[in-house]
Amino acid sequence: MLTKRIIPCLDIKDGRTVKGVNFTELRDAGDPIELAALYALQGADELVFLDITATVEKRKTLSELVNKIAHKINIPFTVGGGIKTEEDVSVLLQNGADKISINTAAYIDPTIIKSFAKNFGSQCVVLAIDTKCEADGNWYVYLNGGRQKTDTLTTEWAKKAVDLGAGEILLTSMNHDGTKQGFALDITATLSATLPIPIIASGGGGESAHFYDVFTTGKADAALAASIFHYKELAIPDLKKYLNNKGISIRL
Amino acid sequence: MNTVIIQYNAGNIQSVLYALERIGMTAVVTDDPSLIQSADKVIFPGVGEASTAMQYLKERNLDVLISELKQPVLGICLGMQLMCRHSEENNTPCLGIFDEQVQKFTTSIPTLKIPQMGWNTICDFKTDLFTSVPENSFAYFVHGYYATIGAHTIAKTDYILSYSAALQKDNFYGVQFHPEKSALVGEQIIKNFIAL
Numbered sequence: 001m002l003t004k005r006i007i008p009c010l011d012i013k014d015g016r017t018v019k020g021v022n023f024t025e026l027r028d029a030g031d032p033i034e035l036a037a038l039y040a041l042q043g044a045d046e047l048v049f050l051d052i053t054a055t056v057e058k059r060k061t062l063s064e065l066v067n068k069i070a071h072k073i074n075i076p077f078t079v080g081g082g083i084k085t086e087e088d089v090s091v092l093l094q095n096g097a098d099k100i101s102i103n104t105a106a107y108i109d110p111t112i113i114k115s116f117a118k119n120f121g122s123q124c125v126v127l128a129i130d131t132k133c134e135a136d137g138n139w140y141v142y143l144n145g146g147r148q149k150t151d152t153l154t155t156e157w158a159k160k161a162v163d164l165g166a167g168e169i170l171l172t173s174m175n176h177d178g179t180k181q182g183f184a185l186d187i188t189a190t191l192s193a194t195l196p197i198p199i200i201a202s203g204g205g206g207e208s209a210h211f212y213d214v215f216t217t218g219k220a221d222a223a224l225a226a227s228i229f230h231y232k233e234l235a236i237p238d239l240k241k242y243l244n245n246k247g248i249s250i251r252l
Numbered sequence: 253m254n255t256v257i258i259q260y261n262a263g264n265i266q267s268v269l270y271a272l273e274r275i276g277m278t279a280v281v282t283d284d285p286s287l288i289q290s291a292d293k294v295i296f297p298g299v300g301e302a303s304t305a306m307q308y309l310k311e312r313n314l315d316v317l318i319s320e321l322k323q324p325v326l327g328i329c330l331g332m333q334l335m336c337r338h339s340e341e342n343n344t345p346c347l348g349i350f351d352e353q354v355q356k357f358t359t360s361i362p363t364l365k366i367p368q369m370g371w372n373t374i375c376d377f378k379t380d381l382f383t384s385v386p387e388n389s390f391a392y393f394v395h396g397y398y399a400t401i402g403a404h405t406i407a408k409t410d411y412i413l414s415y416s417a418a419l420q421k422d423n424f425y426g427v428q429f430h431p432e433k434s435a436l437v438g439e440q441i442i443k444n445f446i447a448l
Contacts, residue, residue, distance in 0.1 A: 098264070123367060
């Protein structure tokens with residue numbers, strides 16, 4: 001049986017792992033390669049690396065880091081941050097990344113989803129959406145690391161991205177990110193029930209029960225978290241044992 | 253041990269090379285026919301689309317070359333599918349090493365996403381490719397098409413239906429999952445292939 005995936009996320013800034021609360025107040029959380037190797041050993045199902053300060057001059061640093069990670073890690077991993085062109089994707093894949101994650105660049109120019117899917121396969125195109133529930137009760141797409149609001153509904157953007165060839169959606173709720181109060185179950189369930197591709201829920205995972213909720217009520221295919229793993233508040237083996245005991249299909 | 257990874261327009265070549273390096277092996281990535289023919293082991297990776305990949309192989313006569321290899325050959329994911337007779341993916345005639353057909357997953361159940369992406373169990377092992385691999389071990393899959401079960405099936409997986417997780421005929425082996433990304437289970441399978 002296909003299992004639900006637990007995905008630690010490593011936010012990378014200047015080659016170090018960092019983690020913020022509600023997208024700000026960054027704290028250092030250690031060496032990304034060391035952490036990644038530890039998570040792989042502990043049974044993480046995949047890893048995500050997001051270069052949150054990606055700039056042109058830092059792209060070389062990122063590809064070198066990806067290469068080091070790829071040599072160490074025997075599970076799939078996704079790399080995101082500042083990816084705009086086919087050349088960007090090609091370099092990361094050649095250095096051993098399995099999937100790439102795109103966000104703002106895809107919103108500005110949705111045709112890159114199509115061209116990346118055509119050239120590298122949908123399976124390696126992860127569309128990341130940062131979303132926030134506004135006072136009107138609707139979930140809107142945010143860009144540039146959550147700094148810029150758009151008037152686009154998350155459901156509409158996700159649907160369009162799937163039509164263009166996105167292979168997975170990494171959905172981060174800005175209302176929940178860093179709060180450790182649980183995932184955004186409603187919008188996750190809405191996307192998962194209406195889209196034919198896997199949904200990775202992100203933002204708000206603080207304890208084992210939150211993961212159970214997002215896999216059941218939230219209908220997520222995978223759940224991503226960062227700080228609770230980095231700061232050793234929740235160990236991956238304990239989380240997976242808990243989920244397995246609760247009847248969730250999980251890789252032990 | 254002289255291992256060659258066939259270079260073509262497939263996405264996971266680097267991952268396969270690094271996986272070999274992690275178990276202390278090296279490999280040459282090449283599309284040079286003489287290097288491929290003289291190798292002890294040949295790995296035929298694959299991530300991508302069937303008709304484009306077949307066209308690429310044909311243009312370089314790699315289709316004939318692969319079919320005539322005598323040493324152990326391991327096809328991975330699309331590589332395995334291309335070793336079958338025919339793929340429904342853009343109605344593509346393939347190499348015809350395995351008689352099994354490659355068909356598209358279809359389902360009316362919305363929670364079963366296509367492609368299958370993630371960890372699933374593999375079982376009903378035959379052959380040395382699975383030495384020391386416990387039944388129902390987890391392997392990492394990413395695919396929207398599957399090979400049917402037939403005479404060459406040496407491992408099975410269930411997703412929507414039961415299908416071939418691995419195939420073998422003579423010196424030709426194929427795995428639908430990605431051993432290079434399947435943690436320790438994958439490493440064991442790669443070691444087993446190298447030891448054949």
